[in-house]
Amino acid sequence: MPSPVSADRSAAQPPGRGSVEALIKQTRRLKGDMVAVRRDTRDDGSDPEDRWQRALYDLALHQLDDLDAHLAQLRDGPETAEAEPAEVPAPRPAPAGATPGSLLSRVGSAEWNFLTDEASWSGELYEILGRDPAAPALTLDELPSLVLDEDRPKLTSMVTDCLVDARPIDGEFRVVRPDGSVRTVHMMGEPVLGPDGGTTSMWAVLRDVSELRRHRRTVRESHDSLRHHRRRAQTERRLAVELQEAVLPPWRGSLRLPHQGPRTLDLAAHHLPATTGALIGGDWYDALELSDGATLLSVGDLTGHGVAVASGMATLLGAVRGMAMAGTRPGELLSMLNQLLDATVQPALGSAVCCRYRPEDRSLVWAQAGHPAPLLYRDGTGRSLKAPDGVLLGATTGATYGQAEVTLEPGDLLLLHTDGLVAGHGSTSAVDRLLGLAPRFDAARTAQDCVRTVMEEFGATEREDDACVLVARVTG
Template identity: 75%
Template sequence: MPSPVSADRSSAQPPGRGSVEALITQTRRLKGDVNAVRRDTRGDGADPEERWQRALYDLALHQLDDLHAHLAQLRDGPPPPPPEPAGPSAARPAPPAPGGSLLGRVGSAEWNLLTDAVTWSGELYRILGLDPARPALTLDELPGLVAEEDRPALTAMVTDCLVDAKPIDGEFRVVRPDGAVRTVHMMGEPVLGADGGTASLWAVLRDVSELRRSQRTVCETRDSLHRHRRERTGHRIAAGPPEAVPPPRPGSLRLPHEGPAALELAAHRLPAATATLLGEDWYDALELPDGQTLLAVGGLTGQDVAADAGTATLLGAVRGMAMAGTEPGRMLALLNRLLAATAQPVLGSAVCCRYRPGTRTLLWARAGHPAPLLYRDGTGRVLDAPDTVLLGAATGTGYGQSAVTLRPGDLLLLHTDGLLPGHDRTAAADRLLGLAPRFGPAPTAQECVRAVAEEFGAAGREDDACVLVAKVTG
């Protein structure tokens, strides 16, 4: 099926064959390198850290396989259409086994709203497990294949596309006639007619079941690694040296001390509900020689002595690099090298920020840590930046950084990973964002911290958690 073009969009020119071939070569080389490193981690499977590393390598290889296949399609052009069956009794292609080629996992469809015609590619029939001799499903019939709890999301996406011309980009689970459940990612957009109305809807549907399964394995092995580290120690480590972790402040602090566009700061440590688990969370704020402000939060896991010493070492390094003018992304890369080189195994996560009061610019980066939250005009949102691997997990890792311009009255909230049981980041962020109506009228940063403490005070945490609030005063 040719790719239709919306009325307000021109067709892009295909990339040159030579440039695509070069990308294919690079991808093939990278796959070989990742596979070689993966083989080096092969063990008996009893070590939780090895299982977590292997799961990450498998996920990376899965994504590189898909990238290689996509680039090959760009080089070779669209695949030929499937042959028409010779008759009612002719053998028809069976759905491919899970994890088959990319061509068997990507299909396309077009629903014409003017003629009610429906066109599906042969691959889409295979993905959905349907007989290609039968008519393609209409938009009204499609939800019948979708898991009941996912139908409202699919209906909303299609309605928004047809009524408001919004692109479709979402996932849902399909229950095939043989009972198999597959996860499908659907991307599409309306095709506009001459009168500006929606004439048809076209979409590309991809079976992402194996990709999502690999991602779940990474999460499960990571959680298993955390549990193993905690159980191996058997007791909670003591708090770090007083000079390493700033104590909860009874009131707010203003940094820098001079200048109109300062940050009013307040922080708090929320204790764990138990005394048997492992972890060391920290936060820091520091006025720098150039008038800028360092804001940072993070956490370490490791055996008691390693985590305790690691926190002091890490915080000393953070302050030293910040005083020397090191930007957040480079700072995390150096911290990663520092932890990876320690004699005792320690993993860490962190968010490091550098606030420039002259332009009210916040430059920040993160490593395996929840992103900062920004509250403005009574609402909150999660700041967007790519996440990267934990500190100490792999040498040579780079860390990107992002910048956001703040306004007077804005509130920035940084927190560590243990606010809720199970380290549920999504649920914790949702509850923190739900405090926006309380933050708006709060006169000080300390009042906002008090609201967080009240919200999460009885959460049954497995570990300590820290929260740092910065309010732009002018």
């Protein structure tokens, strides 16, 4: 095929073989690194972000394969054709090391001579279009017969602009091969001008970019899926937060009870969101003044995250309040909560501690369901209360829960918390650190000051889950 250079321009000098070889080595080294990173990427299909990243890796590797083969072709230079110029050139074999589907099997060239009305195609172009190499090359008038109907105007416009206005061709269209498969072809070309400035021929390079477009489409679809997943997660978080805010007492500031009589408990609480996740958990705290003058104190945690868990937490908290107002004692209350969880459509596990404080005799009756025991601080020291029997809510049908009773004294401080204050459920480190705050609690003037002390200790700690803390100081 004649050199595709306009008469008024000279060909650029090719780069030196050594510089091209260096680029090839660099490209192959990058491919190796990319393959190693891709191999370590999860591909279980469950996470849209993982699918999007893997699609990007596949696209990058595909383009690096093309670059490697293209550089190899540039290094090796054009091959000397053994056939006579009038004959159709045979397809060139891929060089050693070339992979199936690489650039060399997907790029062809063509020239249409307007002076002799001849068309010349490379063997690779016959492969791309699925044509018999023994058949004559199609003219520009015949070429649209291979193109999808909706893409023919685009090809006609590109060729017309090239021949009439000498504009370079740079566009894509889809062709239908004889086997019925559809391929996307990218075409680049220019007119070749004669001495008088007229167009004598047109050359073009046609590249099968079907796989490249497929990879890019996969990346785009994965990215759209990831964006949808993130939007949904943000919506779920907002709904969970709104639901949590609607059912829990205020997160900041002292908890105020509606009773107008003498104040017997100074109350404060706080909710600490997880630092390593975006979804809201099922932690709750509550303080409720009961009809007989007693006060219900409770904290709990429903396993999982998201709107469904926040909704389940709201259901449990509503049940706790209702049964407590009806006079149900803590142990029996937890038994009924266990039955409620056991009867739900979606089984779940939860933990809780419920305390009933009577100001008349300063007695505290409490029960727990697989939950950290309340901490009692007195005279500058702290200890965990001895826990009665109790398994996780929802763990077994018909579970019973024991009760314990302790008498408090004026100035005593009771601290209830969920187990997400530090990373790792069931860890004793949070309890040890909380007990170590006893001297600071003893010097604090209010329950809110004690909560601030807990925030100073745990606020910057990495947490895999939400956490709650509730402080009650006996004032009389």
